[in-house]
Amino acid sequence: MTFKINIIDVDTFEEVLSQDGFLSSLKENVYIVKQMFSPDTINFVKSQCEQLEKLNPASWNPCVDHCPDYHRKHYNYPKAYVKSIQHAYYFHRWNGNCQLFSTFYRIFEWKAKLAESSSAETYLSHVPSDGPIARIVVHHYPKGGGGQEEHIDPESPYARIQTIVQASVPGRDFSQGGLYINSETTGKAYLDGLTIQGDLIVMSPAIKHGVESIHSEQSLDWESKEGRWIIMPIIINSDVNPDEYGKPQGLGKQ
Ligand SMILES: O=C(O)CCC(=O)C(=O)O
Ligand SMILES: [Fe+2]
Numbered sequence: 001m002t003f004k005i006n007i008i009d010v011d012t013f014e015e016v017l018s019q020d021g022f023l024s025s026l027k028e029n030v031y032i033v034k035q036m037f038s039p040d041t042i043n044f045v046k047s048q049c050e051q052l053e054k055l056n057p058a059s060w061n062p063c064v065d066h067c068p069d070y071h072r073k074h075y076n077y078p079k080a081y082v083k084s085i086q087h088a089y090y091f092h093r094w095n096g097n098c099q100l101f102s103t104f105y106r107i108f109e110w111k112a113k114l115a116e117s118s119s120a121e122t123y124l125s126h127v128p129s130d131g132p133i134a135r136i137v138v139h140h141y142p143k144g145g146g147g148q149e150e151h152i153d154p155e156s157p158y159a160r161i162q163t164i165v166q167a168s169v170p171g172r173d174f175s176q177g178g179l180y181i182n183s184e185t186t187g188k189a190y191l192d193g194l195t196i197q198g199d200l201i202v203m204s205p206a207i208k209h210g211v212e213s214i215h216s217e218q219s220l221d222w223e224s225k226e227g228r229w230i231i232m233p234i235i236i237n238s239d240v241n242p243d244e245y246g247k248p249q250g251l252g253k254q
Contacts, residue, residue, distance in 0.1 A: 001183040003207075005030045005194060010106075013202070017110055023160060026204035030181065030191070033200040041103055042167050042197055045231055048100060049089045049138050061090075063135075063238040065127050069095045073222060082250040084148040084211070087222065089138040093124055100136060104233040107163050107200070108134055111235050115157040123158065128238030132158050135236055138167070141211055141228040144220035147177060150210035150253040156245035158235040162205045166195040167229035174228050177212040188212075192228070208251060 006029055008016070013033045016022060052071050059070050071089045074080065093101045101108070101124055108120040123134045141147055153162060168174065170192040178192035181203065190212075191201055203209070214227050237243040 001028065002186050003028060003030055003181060003183065003189060005032065005189070005191070007032050007034060007194065009034055010036055014110075017113075023114070026161070026207075030207070031202040032191070032194055033202060035196070035198050036106075036200045037103075037165055037198040039197060042165075042229075042231075044103070045100065045136075045138060045167065046225075046229065048091065048097075049140070052089055052091075063128050063133070063236070064240055065129050066094070067092055067128065069097070080250075081248045082149050082151040085141070085146050085213075085220070086148065086211075087140040087142065089140075091136040091138075093134060094127055097136075101134060101233075104136060104165075104231075107233045108235070111158055111161065111163075114160040115235075117157065123235050128240045131241070132235050132237050132243075135234050137232045137234060139228075139230050139232070140225070141174075141177075141214045142220055142222060142224060143174060143215040143227045144218040145213050145216050146211075146220075146227050147213040147216075148211035150182060150208055150251040151248050152208055152251070153205035153248045154245040155205050156237070156243060159205055159245075161202050163233060164201040165231040165233075166192065166197055166199045166201065167231050168192075168227070169197045170195060170228075173226055174214045177214040177216065178228055179211050179230075180209065182208045182210070210251075210253065 061067050061070050069091045073087050074084045076083045112120040126133045180188040180190045182188045
């Protein structure tokens with residue numbers, strides 16, 4: 001399998017997304033949608049993370065009605081579906097986050113369109129007991145080993161595309177490690193170097209991918225905000241009614 005990495009502007013991407021062959025194109029194509037989000041938007045999201053961290057200790061919460069926003073440090077937790085070293089932040093619209101979710105509305109619209117059943121508004125207004133919900137996840141992979149095991153993610157009607165917003169400045173915030181896709185025939189292709197802050201990476205969840213250790217030679221400092229940051233607007237099933245689409249699968253390589 002060889003991949004074509006398409007660098008594309010948002011209006012052209014929207015045309016591509018509307019074409020019949022789009023979903024099958026994802027087997028061999030990755031899209032980097034240039035400059036979808038401004039530095040102000042990225043800084044706004046990071047400030048929301050800072051605020052969440054300042055006001056709440058790290059925790060984990062099941063995705064049920066009234067689930068709070070929370071943040072959590074992952075350190076190769078043995079029971080994790082996919083092992084990672086990262087500080088992750090989880091936001092839900094029902095916690096007064098209308099502005100945050102409207103910032104990423106276009107991405108939710110694309111996902112809803114590909115699901116063919118509902119509008120973005122349906123997912124955005126859902127609470128867990130209604131069905132799949134919208135969530136905004138932010139990952140910070142600190143220097144000194146931040147990363148994620150190679151894995152594939154489940155495909156479902158509401159997760160036909162994986163959408164990863166580049167929230168760091170590659171080359172300035174980190175220069176070693178980062179997101180790659182992998183296949184037996186071509187080996188790893190690294191994507192961060194093709195992006196600048198505010199770009200959006202769109203690809204199939206079924207492509208093998210991982211985040212190679214960020215500056216593994218340095219010592220890990222959770223307090224430092226350097227390293228790699230990404231924002232993922234996602235639609236997931238809640239923990240109220242498990243779906244049949246499965247869980248992410250770690251492939252045992254880091
Ligand atoms: O950090 C990234 O770029 C990818 C994250 C990812 O693949 C995931 O959380 O499933
Ligand atoms: Fe993934």
